[in-house]
Amino acid sequence: MAAINKNAAQLQATIVGNKLVGQYHQILISVGDLINVCKPGNFVAISVGGPSSKMVLRRAFAISRVSHSSSFGGTMELIVAPFGQGSKWLCSLPEGSEVDIVAPLGTAFGIPTEPVQALLVGGGYGSAPLFGLAEVLKSRGCRVDMLLGASTSSKIYAPMEGKRSVNSLRIYTEDGSMGHTGRVTEPIPELISDLGIGVIYSCGPMAMLAAISAITKDTDVVHQCAVEESMACGIGICMTCVLPLRNADNSISMVRSCIDGPVMDGADVMWDLVGKNPLVQQ
Amino acid sequence: MAAINKNAAQLQATIVGNKLVGQYHQILISVGDLINVCKPGNFVAISVGGPSSKMVLRRAFAISRVSHSSSFGGTMELIVAPFGQGSKWLCSLPEGSEVDIVAPLGTAFGIPTEPVQALLVGGGYGSAPLFGLAEVLKSRGCRVDMLLGASTSSKIYAPMEGKRSVNSLRIYTEDGSMGHTGRVTEPIPELISDLGIGVIYSCGPMAMLAAISAITKDTDVVHQCAVEESMACGIGICMTCVLPLRNADNSISMVRSCIDGPVMDGADVMWDLVGKNPLVQQ
Amino acid sequence: MSAIDFSTTFGNAWFPSPIFTASGCASSGKELSQFFDLKDIGAVVTKSIMNKERLGRPTPRMAETPSGMLNSIGLQGPGIDVFLEKDVPWLVAQKARIVVSIAGETVEEYSTLARKLRSVAGISAIEVNISCPNVENRGLVFACDPDASRRVIDGVRRTIGGELPIIAKLSPDVTDLVSIARGVVDAGADGLALINTVLGMVINLDTMRPHLGGKTGGLSGPAIRPIAVRAIYQVHAALPKVPILGMGGVASGRDALELIVAGASGVSIGTASFGNPTAIPQIQNELKKLLEEKGFTQLKDAIGYAHREEQSHE
Amino acid sequence: MSAIDFSTTFGNAWFPSPIFTASGCASSGKELSQFFDLKDIGAVVTKSIMNKERLGRPTPRMAETPSGMLNSIGLQGPGIDVFLEKDVPWLVAQKARIVVSIAGETVEEYSTLARKLRSVAGISAIEVNISCPNVENRGLVFACDPDASRRVIDGVRRTIGGELPIIAKLSPDVTDLVSIARGVVDAGADGLALINTVLGMVINLDTMRPHLGGKTGGLSGPAIRPIAVRAIYQVHAALPKVPILGMGGVASGRDALELIVAGASGVSIGTASFGNPTAIPQIQNELKKLLEEKGFTQLKDAIGYAHREEQSHE
Numbered sequence A, B: 001m002a003a004i005n006k007n008a009a010q011l012q013a014t015i016v017g018n019k020l021v022g023q024y025h026q027i028l029i030s031v032g033d034l035i036n037v038c039k040p041g042n043f044v045a046i047s048v049g050g051p052s053s054k055m056v057l058r059r060a061f062a063i064s065r066v067s068h069s070s071s072f073g074g075t076m077e078l079i080v081a082p083f084g085q086g087s088k089w090l091c092s093l094p095e096g097s098e099v100d101i102v103a104p105l106g107t108a109f110g111i112p113t114e115p116v117q118a119l120l121v122g123g124g125y126g127s128a129p130l131f132g133l134a135e136v137l138k139s140r141g142c143r144v145d146m147l148l149g150a151s152t153s154s155k156i157y158a159p160m161e162g163k164r165s166v167n168s169l170r171i172y173t174e175d176g177s178m179g180h181t182g183r184v185t186e187p188i189p190e191l192i193s194d195l196g197i198g199v200i201y202s203c204g205p206m207a208m209l210a211a212i213s214a215i216t217k218d219t220d221v222v223h224q225c226a227v228e229e230s231m232a233c234g235i236g237i238c239m240t241c242v243l244p245l246r247n248a249d250n251s252i253s254m255v256r257s258c259i260d261g262p263v264m265d266g267a268d269v270m271w272d273l274v275g276k277n278p279l280v281q282q
Numbered sequence C, D: 001m002s003a004i005d006f007s008t009t010f011g012n013a014w015f016p017s018p019i020f021t022a023s024g025c026a027s028s029g030k031e032l033s034q035f036f037d038l039k040d041i042g043a044v045v046t047k048s049i050m051n052k053e054r055l056g057r058p059t060p061r062m063a064e065t066p067s068g069m070l071n072s073i074g075l076q077g078p079g080i081d082v083f084l085e086k087d088v089p090w091l092v093a094q095k096a097r098i099v100v101s102i103a104g105e106t107v108e109e110y111s112t113l114a115r116k117l118r119s120v121a122g123i124s125a126i127e128v129n130i131s132c133p134n135v136e137n138r139g140l141v142f143a144c145d146p147d148a149s150r151r152v153i154d155g156v157r158r159t160i161g162g163e164l165p166i167i168a169k170l171s172p173d174v175t176d177l178v179s180i181a182r183g184v185v186d187a188g189a190d191g192l193a194l195i196n197t198v199l200g201m202v203i204n205l206d207t208m209r210p211h212l213g214g215k216t217g218g219l220s221g222p223a224i225r226p227i228a229v230r231a232i233y234q235v236h237a238a239l240p241k242v243p244i245l246g247m248g249g250v251a252s253g254r255d256a257l258e259l260i261v262a263g264a265s266g267v268s269i270g271t272a273s274f275g276n277p278t279a280i281p282q283i284q285n286e287l288k289k290l291l292e293e294k295g296f297t298q299l300k301d302a303i304g305y306a307h308r309e310e311q312s313h314e
Ligand SMILES: Cc1cc2nc3c(=O)[nH]c(=O)nc-3n(C[C@H](O)[C@H](O)[C@H](O)COP(=O)(O)OP(=O)(O)OC[C@H]3O[C@@H](n4cnc5c(N)ncnc54)[C@H](O)[C@@H]3O)c2cc1C
Pocket: A043, A057, A058, A059, A060, A061, A062, A063, A078, A079, A080, A081, A082, A083, A084, A085, A086, A087, A088, A125, A128, A227, A228, A229, A230, A231, A262, D063, D064
């Protein structure tokens, strides 16, 4: 079992940017030196609703990327979908607002020690952490191809700058409003053989991750996926965010996706047991 | 029993001013034509905390005065003490914020049909509605003297404009930091006889109102007081805000201070029964 | 307005909408009628009335709590005779559906109240409040005792005859809600009202004593909604044929639908009206829209839906 | 830091501060130790442990609710042997005070757990969780049954001997909390933990089914604080000599003081740590300051103050 990210810290941070991109908000938070310990795949947990909020739990967001700007120092970028009351509150904050954050949390995408052919697959805002990851992979000499999918074009997040760090980018929408029509998982089997993919990095809805795991099953392709289970605490103390993992001896462990994840080996996750009673199948 | 103020309406209104005056916030709300039906003594009930608020109840504030400005149309002014979470939230709102209000609510100060000598006594922010009242009384030819009291100078609310509408104004602070040292109720017996006071209008802490009722007991001086009981609804449907009133037949009624008040005849209120079990003494 | 059949029934009583006021949160309707037309909602459930006039508990009678409030009104009211003389005729004139809530200190008082109501025209149903927590002695909360609650309902049923539907209002503050529900249904209740407030307390840290004049009070508002949903779900699972008037923290159409799919045939709105005098018509509109969006053509199909789904899946 | 005597006791166990973690809301302490030093708080109450490894209930295991949350973890854990081997020695090395929470499916399982704990060094007290709502069968919530709860405590008491204080954790979901409390105290509990979560449910309106994998869950957070204060007040009034570990929605020093003046000798912090990993030291500091501001020189004088005031006034 992993322990909580040893770099995690709690701080009051200032929002220095909040821009609408498609259906998402690109939110920039000034976090100072903390950027030096944030890795692609890590997430941040943010208090929502202000001092008289009825929302008692933090919301988790993938750290899309970190950078250093001359005016704000170290900043962290999030891609937030205004979904329910917490994310809508966050998206409504004007620049200059203070938020209480805990970051970086969770595991990071594993970076191969030698150059490999990497395929990055993002669903919806799940593409957010993939661009930062792509930069790192490129700097290590990997070839990086990217597939992004969503139900419709406004849910595709693909920033200009980001595109520069990938060798190819293909977009799939279910309604055909952008790129190819269909699911982002459809071309994967072909791409694996055509490009000689060694590792797939994925982030998006659980069904997408499960589908990719099914594709990579019985292949040599490594599948590192960033999962998204409801989290009450984000720091490993509540046991709400568990996923069933197969152990070496075939027994099941329910591991915390906030500290043993969000990035996990897709081959270990027992996707068909998610949301089922693990005892029943034991 | 009274019914709810027939002019009461619910509306989304814009805050057009928020200024610190001593320890209070002078808050100006644009309410349009509603000002025509607001009378001195009426109050407004405001939702607090925004859409994700854990505060489920409105907060009541005396309408300090209403006016018509060329830029904002009809406006209503409140004097708000940043006390707990609801009032602090209201005081923190920048100009331009929208608030959900219900107004005007409750009874108004009775205006004598003939000119009388009136004494207005305010405690803390209780002075707020008295300046508007003073203007009305002056316009009816009454002589208006005013006493304001508080624990300390920053809790005295006495705006410049307001002072013009009274014949005399005396201030009492318990710590002597402004005006006379002592309680605002101390000079009342002497003033009654010196000035030939016919009616006292009061607004402030319940203890102050009770003390004035004790002074006017067995005199011909009418005591109209604006009470302040905790209110859950402000519109007469919850029965939380009741005060014990003596009926003509000496029996007790528990009347709703939100619709039978806040302005009541001080002689009817059974001050020593407030907060006691009315049955015990029946 | 729309094509959806929004009507609901409790026993032989028919209501054009499932959204009612909650007893004690609308007085007798007059004040709310300034904000909307009472005939446009399902029914007005009046404040629980006792046989004699009652002054209630000392102030302070309320304390706001996180996403909720405590109240300790203690059933203040004018007594049934004044109520029948003044309030019922006024409500009838408004063309409102009327559910009269009654409360007593003894089994006999309930029967007396039922007798006075028996021949009153214009009443759709009686809600029997056997669960008010704001009484001096918790022993007086009939709904905490299976036997006492049965006897109250039995007495009311016998007195009132078979015509007027009886809805028994229960407390969630019990170990075994289902057995209490079963008992009152056996004794003649046509429906159940779930839930009354949850017993709570707030300490005032200035005085360092209980804040409420009555010390304890009843917790209401969104804070208790998960408790209400659970209670409704449990009881509907055990007694699927008994209509439930659900309540507890409903503040939106979404919340109302949650109670309905858990098993409620109607939904009373209490505390939400304190924070927003037009909450009831707003919730009613939101609910109607939601049902339509979800493809329902009649409200009845949504009642208890969470149970039906379950059966087909497991 | 300050002159105030902040210490508290449960039976023969002494704690330098009344602020503890709540069972199940701090795991075994390791994760929180990244945010503050565990030896600086009163005690770490560990997640309820069972005899064998347990995988718990299916996900989703939580739903946020107004000012609260539901959880249905279902006592996931590695089993007592792994726990004693890995977690206890680590906590001892941190110099933390340790309260071990145990849970069983049978009276015998509790005794087995007690036997395994008997000779373990470094444990200050045992919290016996007989009130977890996240079990398949509500009949298994021992604390809903006076007799079953007595038998569990009796078994633990006999096994463990007289040394280690036993704190019995009770559920508020009962008709008569005081009689259950009295029963477990008679059976040998040195203290009581009040309250466990309140049984609740949320329906997911997308799936139209109960949101939690386990259908029902336990409600915690500020929403339930008034219920916790009431439970503590009632039980302290009936059993003034029995120390109470209070919990339920405490998120500030002010809240902690409310539970203390109602009758709690210590206060566990649960859900607040999820929203704020440094909640516990913050609450501890706020409480200390508040007590000083109010002129207390020792915490003990504040315990149950709301009752003492009452006696002198009435
Ligand atoms: C590791 C991780 C990374 C995430 N990254 C992003 C991101 O980059 N961008 C983004 O927009 N969102 C992300 N989410 C989802 C985000 O945390 C919120 O859950 C989502 O914004 C909905 O919250 P809400 O307050 O708007 O909705 P509400 O309906 O108010 O949420 C109620 C509760 O349900 C939980 N919940 C609701 N939807 C989800 C979901 N999809 N996943 C997990 N929990 C959920 C919430 O956390 C909250 O506790 C991530 C979640 C996790 C666990």
